[in-house]
Amino acid sequence: MSLHAAESEKVVSAAIHEINHIATLPEVTLRIVELVEDPTATAQDLHRVIANDPALCSRILKVVNSAFYGLPGQIGSIERAIVLLGLNAVKNIAIAASLLKLYRAGDMGPHFKARDLWAHSVAAGAAGKMITDAIRTGMADEAFLAGLMHDIGVIVELQYDRDRFAQLIDELSIDEDGVPGRDMMELETRIFGATHQSFGRALCEKWKFPHSLAVSTGWHHNPLDLPEEGRMLACIVHIADKLAGDLGVGFRLDQTDLEISDDVLDVLALPREKLQEIAEALPEMQSEVRTLLS
Numbered sequence: 001m002s003l004h005a006a007e008s009e010k011v012v013s014a015a016i017h018e019i020n021h022i023a024t025l026p027e028v029t030l031r032i033v034e035l036v037e038d039p040t041a042t043a044q045d046l047h048r049v050i051a052n053d054p055a056l057c058s059r060i061l062k063v064v065n066s067a068f069y070g071l072p073g074q075i076g077s078i079e080r081a082i083v084l085l086g087l088n089a090v091k092n093i094a095i096a097a098s099l100l101k102l103y104r105a106g107d108m109g110p111h112f113k114a115r116d117l118w119a120h121s122v123a124a125g126a127a128g129k130m131i132t133d134a135i136r137t138g139m140a141d142e143a144f145l146a147g148l149m150h151d152i153g154v155i156v157e158l159q160y161d162r163d164r165f166a167q168l169i170d171e172l173s174i175d176e177d178g179v180p181g182r183d184m185m186e187l188e189t190r191i192f193g194a195t196h197q198s199f200g201r202a203l204c205e206k207w208k209f210p211h212s213l214a215v216s217t218g219w220h221h222n223p224l225d226l227p228e229e230g231r232m233l234a235c236i237v238h239i240a241d242k243l244a245g246d247l248g249v250g251f252r253l254d255q256t257d258l259e260i261s262d263d264v265l266d267v268l269a270l271p272r273e274k275l276q277e278i279a280e281a282l283p284e285m286q287s288e289v290r291t292l293l294s
């Protein structure tokens, strides 16, 4: 590890330690994450955990009956919802509900509102799911969660050190269209000693999320820096992030350039025409998901 990387890791673990009080998922969510990772767990086990949380039950039913999943007919029971959606999708709904609380964390001057970052994250989650549906990888649930999580490191920064975060937002020189005049990761490195990618990756690890998710969060701006065999999800999130940025909803402070390179599209074998179709369908999908998760 280079000296710089070692220094950055030190900052990251200090931050994650410091924000311990916010960096926890509710008991029921943690239990669900654990269960879904356990190969011996069954749908009944999951049902038993969820049944204790009426708010979560009604949220799951709302999602399963939405256009997001496009399932035929009305589904009225949690057991049936678990069977139809699968364990992973149910886990994601629980995580999304917990994350929403973190994104109420607050505002910082006129240029940063946590709920704008939430809107952006939801759009990236929806875009991630649409991309995986388009390339038929069967990773739609994972891509949705990866999109939802990708900028969580920004919330870590905000919680960890509000003064430095204020300085970051200030130095970004945001214009009246909300577009930053400077490179966010360069500034983060100077001001915090680490970037939101590293803070986010560390939080994914702390929450014991699948390794692929920590990786996609940690490399969503530079997925091609990853070894070839492990860059697929990060490439999906990279594209989803830019599509979400292009929508103009919420936050795009970490992006000065929304161009998607051919090299990234090639990793997914995603043709530009398909990308265009996704971009066109995204506004409706993101507002649908946003309603579901609000």
Ligand SMILES: [Fe+2]
Residues within 6 Å of the ligand: 150, 151, 196, 220, 221, 254
């Ligand atoms: Fe980012």
